[in-house]
Amino acid sequence: MKYFIVTYGCQMNVHESEKLAGILENIGYQPCEKREEADIIVFNTCAIREGAEDRVFGNVGNLKKLKKKNKNLIIAVCGCMTQKEDSAQKLLNTFPFVDIVLGTFNMTKLGYFIEAVKKGRQIEILDEGEIDEVLPYKRTSGDNAWVNIMQGCNNFCTYCIVPYVKGREKSRKEENILKEIKEILKEGKYKKITLLGQNVNSYGKDLNPEVSFSKLLKDICALDGDFTLSFMTSHPKDLTDDVIDTIAKEDKIEKYIHLPAQSGNNRILKLMNRKYTREKYLEIINKIRAKIPNCRITSDFIVGFPSETEEEFNDTLSLVEQVKYDSIFAFMFSSRSGTVAEKMDGQIPESEKKRRVNKLLALEKRLQKEANK
Numbered sequence: 489m490k491y492f493i494v495t496y497g498c499q500m501n502v503h504e505s506e507k508l509a510g511i512l513e514n515i516g517y518q519p520c521e522k523r524e525e526a527d528i529i530v531f532n533t534c535a536i537r538e539g540a541e542d543r544v545f546g547n548v549g550n551l552k553k554l555k556k557k558n559k560n561l562i563i564a565v566c567g568c569m570t571q572k573e574d575s576a577q578k579l580l581n582t583f584p585f586v587d588i589v590l591g592t593f594n595m596t597k598l599g600y601f602i603e604a605v606k607k608g609r610q611i612e613i614l615d616e617g618e619i620d621e622v623l624p625y626k627r628t629s630g631d632n633a634w635v636n637i638m639q640g641c642n643n644f645c646t647y648c649i650v651p652y653v654k655g656r657e658k659s660r661k662e663e664n665i666l667k668e669i670k671e672i673l674k675e676g677k678y679k680k681i682t683l684l685g686q687n688v689n690s691y692g693k694d695l696n697p698e699v700s701f702s703k704l705l706k707d708i709c710a711l712d713g714d715f716t717l718s719f720m721t722s723h724p725k726d727l728t729d730d731v732i733d734t735i736a737k738e739d740k741i742e743k744y745i746h747l748p749a750q751s752g753n754n755r756i757l758k759l760m761n762r763k764y765t766r767e768k769y770l771e772i773i774n775k776i777r778a779k780i781p782n783c784r785i786t787s788d789f790i791v792g793f794p795s796e797t798e799e800e801f802n803d804t805l806s807l808v809e810q811v812k813y814d815s816i817f818a819f820m821f822s823s824r825s826g827t828v829a830e831k832m833d834g835q836i837p838e839s840e841k842k843r844r845v846n847k848l849l850a851l852e853k854r855l856q857k858e859a860n861k
């Protein structure tokens with residue numbers, strides 16, 4: 489029996505797909521190169537932008553012919569998009585040939601649902617779930633091993649769907665993370681450990697007793713082995729001095745911080761509910777530069793947030809110019825149903841968002857060229 493997994497979205501999803509692959513191999517499936525050869529095709533979806541959802545709908549729709557040819561083919565769709573009620577409904581109504589639909593909280597029960605599908609279509613989308621601890625992984629990222637340390641987010645940035653589809657922050661116990669990393673290092677083939685979480689700087693606040701992210705970093709660095717440690721993603725409001733000091737001191741930690749600013753304008757940052765100002769953000773950047781010379785810094789920006797004026801967009805350009813990032817990721821605002829920003833006045837036309845994102849990317853290109861010189 490063969491499986492084919494299609495993954496959309498972020499590194500956390502790539503890692504979730506490693507779990508799905510581990511589960512499938514545990515029950516006797518083997519990977520295959522083409523979806524035409526598969527007995528089960530799994531879509532691990534993303535909901536962060538409308539474009540990602542459209543691609544899933546297009547690709548699932550394309551499987552109709554394949555399903556006609558092979559009645560035993562199982563098609564499963566899971567992840568963030570199916571956790572979103574309207575998208576799940578659309579999927580179920582439009583594609584009656586999809587056999588299994590799971591949300592984010594139970595996708596690792598895929599093996600059980602493959603068994604159950606003999607009885608008919610299986611749909612289970614839960615409102616909440618525990619963080620998975622003991623699972624087989626099929627690691628697929630070369631000499632890098634992803635390690636999930638937490639899931640969910642409590643921040644509710646007004647444009648973001650993550651807290652609705654991944655739930656509130658849940659941290660894994662530190663002892664389980666350390667045990668997983670020890671096992672990874674014992675295998676001898678991984679040179680890099682990357683810790684994953686929507687907001688890693690909040691790690692451990694929900695544990696009893698609390699464990700700080702800096703303690704976790706120090707304890708991982710104390711493990712024997714020749715490896716580098718990195719993490720993503722940091723929220724500027726939670727990046728503490730303690731974490732910056734730890735990155736500075738520990739040789740094993742990569743001197744790299746991805747610090748999404750999203751906007752350079754204080755009114756827009758407030759509307760986004762980011763809970764920091766441009767000044768506060770710059771203060772953190774200055775601290776990083778002072779304590780960790782040569783630290784690479786990258787960022788994310790959203791342009792065309794509802795009601796963003798040209799002057800406010802110019803503040804984003806000036807922040808990028810001022811910080812001189814090593815690179816940036818620039819996105820056009822994508823309205824997500826169920827978020828606060830969806831209902832905000834002053835939605836910006838697509839053509840204007842495109843103009844702004846191109847302008848930001850052109851600036852980025854110029855700055856990179858200057859830095860490379």
Ligand code: SF4
Nearest residue numbers: 641643644645648650
């Ligand atoms: S911090 Fe904001 S942008 Fe990041 S996952 Fe949480 S709500 Fe979304």
